[in-house]
Amino acid sequence: MTEEDSTECVDVVVVGGGLSGLSSAYHLSKRDSSCRILVLEAKGRVGGRTETVPLQGAGGQDVWDLGGMWVGRTQLHILQLLQELGLQTYPQYTSGHAVMQLGSARVAKYRSDSGIPNLPLHSLIDLQLFIWKVERMRKLVPPGDPGRCLHAREWDSMTVETFKQKNLWTQAAKDSVDVACSIVYGVDASRISLLYYLYYTSCAGGLFPLIETTKGAGQELKIKGGAQQVCELIVKKVGRQNVWLNQPVTHITQRADGVTVTTAGGRTVQAQRVICSIPPHLAGRIAYSPPLPMERDHLTQNMPVGHTIKYVVTYRRAFWREKDFNGAVVAYDRTSDKDGCDTGPIQIAYDNTSSNGNPALVAFMCANYAKQWASRSADQRKAAVLRKFAEYFGEEAKDPLDFAEKDWGMEPYNGGCPVNIMVPGLISSFIPALRRPCGRIHWAGTETASLWCGFMNGAVQSGIRAAVEVLSATSPQLLTEDDRQELVAVPQEVETPAKEAHRKKSKKVASVLVGAGLVVGTSLAVYYYIKA
Structure with a gap:
């Protein structure tokens, strides 16, 4: 034998x-x-779904993650494990302006610490009302057993796309939801159960911890050494x-x-x-x-499993920081028809400078966008990503030290990422x-x-x-x-700086709504008074 x-x-x-x-x-x-x-x-x-690879950095060879990379201070299980293994974390870089390209060809920037993206006022109000509604609904979905939700059958009978179309009326707000679905789940909103969307959000303790890089959020920290x-x-x-x-x-x-x-x-x-x-x-x-x-x-x-292609690009200098950018990008660029694709090659990006100080950026293309770009050559994808970084941060982006891509849809015994x-x-x-x-x-x-x-x-x-x-x-x-x-673990509603920041943002938007209502009401009163 x-x-x-x-x-x-x-x-x-x-x-x-x-x-x-x-x-x-x-x-x-x-x-x-x-x-x-x-x-x-x-x-x-x-x-x-984690993979750490060596790349050339400004100070010599260093390592970067082509798979999962972020943890947060409310993620107690992974933090406890890191402590037992003797591993340390360092914060995601967030100082400076972020870049947004939604709803039009215009590339806008805004201060990340303001908590308010640079959207038209009507789109900002539209998006905030949507967020408030999602937060109210997801609190009714038990993360340990979402089927016990009183609205389970109703919410499980529709997609996020259907819910989005019923509750949003501006294109920029719709684009924001689409990008978030693509990067968080790796699939389009038309494929996700609304109940699953709310359940997933509850498992993170809220929408903002799920999607943000601020303190207490899911993308707050990275692991030294990968x-x-x-x-x-x-x-x-x-x-x-x-x-x-x-x-x-x-x-x-x-x-x-x-x-x-x-x-x-x-x-x-x-x-x-x-x-x-x-x-x-x-x-x-x-x-x-x-x-x-x-x-x-x-x-x-x-x-079904999501589809994500991830890019890591290393540079000699963090030139975006020198220009007061933090490397963050949120984009749904439908004006781009480069290489025959419907959208630009980047849906989201971040500063990815290593713990050793070697400058880098990381970018993602996800869902149907990844499917389209996956049919192009590696050289076409690389050129497109560098062009977009140059559009956002300057021509220096076209001269990287090293470049790596990972198409998780092609990974044997994964077949996709980040989640089913x-x-x-x-x-x-x-x-x-x-x-x-x-x-x-x-x-x-x-x-x-x-x-x-x-x-x-x-x-x-x-x-x-x-x-x-x-x-x-x-x-x-x-x-x-x-x-x-x-055996019965469920998330606690933990107060985090991210939630506090967005509570302040909500108050700002609420003030705008009240102010807009007063202006409209006063204008109508004057109009009817004069007409009378």
């Missing part, structure tokens, strides 16, 4: 060597040092011999006394429990015996199957999180929760009270 034909026997198999799967393995090893754990990763690397090292350091903790690379799982067979896991390479592993931590659409491609319940099977067939979304009708009928174990199979992955779903924090939280489920079934005496809380 050859090594390839041999059968390995362990206690728990973890399918997927990303942040959620490795968090499960790490938590199990901490709670029960005698537990035999084996992680099976399909790729030739660990990290899942995000992929989180997974690499966990591998050292659980033992490299317990993580097998290049082993995509093809079959999972359950029996009364255990589980058999088979890989495409012909490896067979016997275990007591399995934690499946890969994205839902990939979990649906595994052959299960006996078949999974209909609810779980239907769920995985209706959670839910289509209309899915939550109200099938949401319990998202986390509910199927016999001896437990489900992890950031899509299953109740805290910061879709983010690295969600991956860690879901991994811990799945590990706790396994321990509850095998060694309940090892569980702590904190472990038990993970």
Whole structure:
């Protein structure tokens, strides 16, 4: 019998060597040092949707993230893990003007610290009224169980696009929502259930923490040395011999006394429990015996993954900072027909200067825009991105030190990024199957999180929760009270500087609305008085 034909026997198999799967393995090893754990990763690397690569910087070679990269101070699971691993964070650069190009060809700039984007007054009012409505609605959606929302069937029957068209009337405001959907979910508003949109927002504790870079928001901090090292350091903790690379799982067979896991390479592993931590659409491609319940099977067939292409561009100088720009861009440039695409190549961008001070910018093209640009050559995409940066920040942008792109739609055993979304009708009928174990199979992955779903924090939280489920079934005496809380964890409404800043912004807009109402009312009164 050859090594390839041999059968390995362990206690728990973890399918997927990303942040959620490795968090499960790490938590199990901490709670029960005698537990035999084996992680099976399909790729030739660990990290899942994180990937850190070396590039040439102004001060020599440095590293940048081509996948997940941000954390925030309210994301307690990932911050605790970073502390345990000895990793540090540094703030996203936000000082100076941001750039906005929405609703027209005009490129506008505004002070990020003002909290008010440079939109026409009527568009700003339109957008603020929409935000207020979303915030009221999302508070009615329990992040632990969105199907319990009293309006679940109504809101799950429509898309964000339908809701947007009913509640917005200016193009710039509609563009703002479109860009936010594209970058947060990687898909267009026409594909997302409104209930899922509200649920996802609730998992982050609000709309502003979800989309902003201010203190307390999801894009507040970056990890020194890159995000992929989180997974690499966990591998050292659980033992490299317990993580097998290049082993995509093809079959999972359950029996009364255990589980058999088979890989495409012909490896067979016997275990007591399995934690499946890969994205839902990939979990649906595994052959299960006996078949999974209909609810779980239907769920995985209706959670498409987003499409994101990410760019990192390094420079000799942070010339945008010298011009009082912070590198932030929000754009929906429909005037651009470069290379035959309907929109410009950048939907959002940020300053991406490394912790070592090497200047860089990062940009994203997402959803249908990414689909269009993906059909162009790499040289065309590079030229288009540099042209846009030059339009926003000056001609120096056309002379980078280094340039890297990552099309996550082409990544084997991911097939997309940043998250799998839910289509209309899915939550109200099938949401319990998202986390509910199927016999001896437990489900992890950031899509299953109740805290910061879709983010690295969600991956860690879901991994811990799945590990706790396994321990509850095998060694309940090892569980702590904190472990038990993970089974019912929901986000707390934490007051953050981001929320406070937007509360002030809301008051400003409200003042504008009141002032506009007084002007209109007074004008009408004068008009009718004169007419009378």
